[in-house]
Amino acid sequence: MPLPRSGRPARGGVTRSRDNPRVSLRAAGIQAFGDEVALLELPEPPPLETGQVVIEVKAAGVANWDEFVRTGDWDVGRVPPLALGVEAAGEVVDVGPGVEWPAAGAPVMTHPLPLPYQGCWAERLVAPARLVAEKPDNASWAEAGAFPVPALTSEQVVAEVLDVQPGETILVNGAGGVTGGMIVELAANSGATVIATASESSAARVMALGADVVIDYHDPDWTSLARDAARSTGIRAAANAAPGGEADALSTLVDGGRLATITGAPPPEERGISIANVYIRPDGDELRLLAASLAEGKLHIDIRASYPLTRAADGLAQATKGSGGAVVFEP
Template identity: 45%
Template sequence: MKASGVSAPGAMGVTLLDLPEPPPPGTGQVLIAVEAAGVGPWDRLLNTGGWNVGLRPPAVLGVAGVGRVRAIGPGVQGISVGDRVVAHEAPLPGGSGFWAEQVLVAAAHTAPVPDELEPAAAAALPVNGLTALQVLEALDPGTDQRLLITNGGGGTGSLAIQLAAAAGVEVTATASPSAEERLRSLGAAEVIDYHDPAWPARAQGGFDAALIAAPGTAVTALPLIRDRGHLCSLTSDAPHPERGITSTNLYVRPDPAQLNRLTIDLAQGLLRLTHEPLPLTAGPVAFERVTAGRTAGQKLVLIP
């Protein structure tokens, strides 16, 4: 089986692999013939202890993707061979991920893909989309409240802007100047250049909530939040709470119901997410681009 992943535990680089096919699905599992797989900055954590997803090198990276169900294990209901499904899977029951021709996943973590949504677009969505939805649920900003998002130009930040703006939340995002027009078109009321050392003063404070998606910005954002407001960090650096502010870290979890909602919204044009498809053999290059932040606001997707 052609794949892209890591050759040994702790290996920092990604290489092309030729691995045995996954075992037949066990109870509650399905085997998927992968059509597209998402690439994200989190993939560098899978083999270094930063995110324990049960990877067993030599193994395939990737915790999200789309494909056709090839085989079904005992106890699986509501899914048939040939169905197209999308999933965010962690831990990985087969010890390997989606950057391959086949992957083994828990059936309970899959969601159907709308017919009108192409596989590459659906594969770009799971981790960023679920993270954005789950962090907004944790922050729970109300209509007409003000939300600060750091790194609004990233995959999660741009989706959070859209979801929040659609709910009537006033969003201020930090991003590079090149992303300003795009983020305003997604619903951001204000976009502030994060390169500017005075960006916190420009933001003016008084935010009801802050979504931290840029490392090192949580402590800076905390004084900008009103008393008894909320801060949630995606970069594991939530500061000690003060002034009645709740301050927490969030780690994405598989949720097929939420994923189903997100794919429907994407198929109906209620969400926008640009993606760049690459062949599976470009896995090492895609990994380097993502970890270096050279994606120009696009989600990289590998196509077997």
């Protein structure tokens, strides 16, 4: 009798079948919202549906947004018991009906929301093929695994919401962070003049990403320093990636400017400034274009730390502290 598509042996000799209670999926996540992150043994995925693929995860991003999933504040489409993690890179090991690309063996990365089965902190992941992008050869698994969320968010802020124009001056508040740094890079790539805020220890890294001016946000006068740096043109667009920094970022803008914040806390409107509260949108086409920029060296991601799934709580704790670089799990 032929096996269902997803019942074929996966790499590593694991047979995936709902009927075989002995096999299970090792993951890191929660049994209930609010639980501390722990190692989980989850049932293998059910047979693949049309348009789905299974990815053997090589690296999965860990960041402060995973904390929102842990506490139930970000609906990722599934409830516990739940493997956390909303971005990963790995090798395709099985494809469902109707999938023309990717094929088994392809190295890919994805931000697969809403989750078809479980999150990305697992040995294997079910993802919609349409949300998958090819991993560039010159990117490590860790870089590719931590890339999708900051890259998609930054692109959506810079190109879609703020529609940053060449020659325009933009402020990026919180540029020392992983997403904040990628906003700097994309804004600079689009020909804008970038005024960024970062700690002294992050300033050189942020300059290397394309900022024209870096101001230390610990200086109580940083907003007036930013306005002065923009000279007569003024700051017409601002991206806020610093939790609590929304009102300060707003105050640097000229009347009628544009503010996008990714912190979920938009300030009240004033002076005709448009305010956007931006949440990431999963988008495979966009991720494929961003992957090309990563391959060409136009985008960068620094990996600060890697943990095995057995140390998931430590990894999440480091990521939520904000370590100035990306954290990954490599199962």
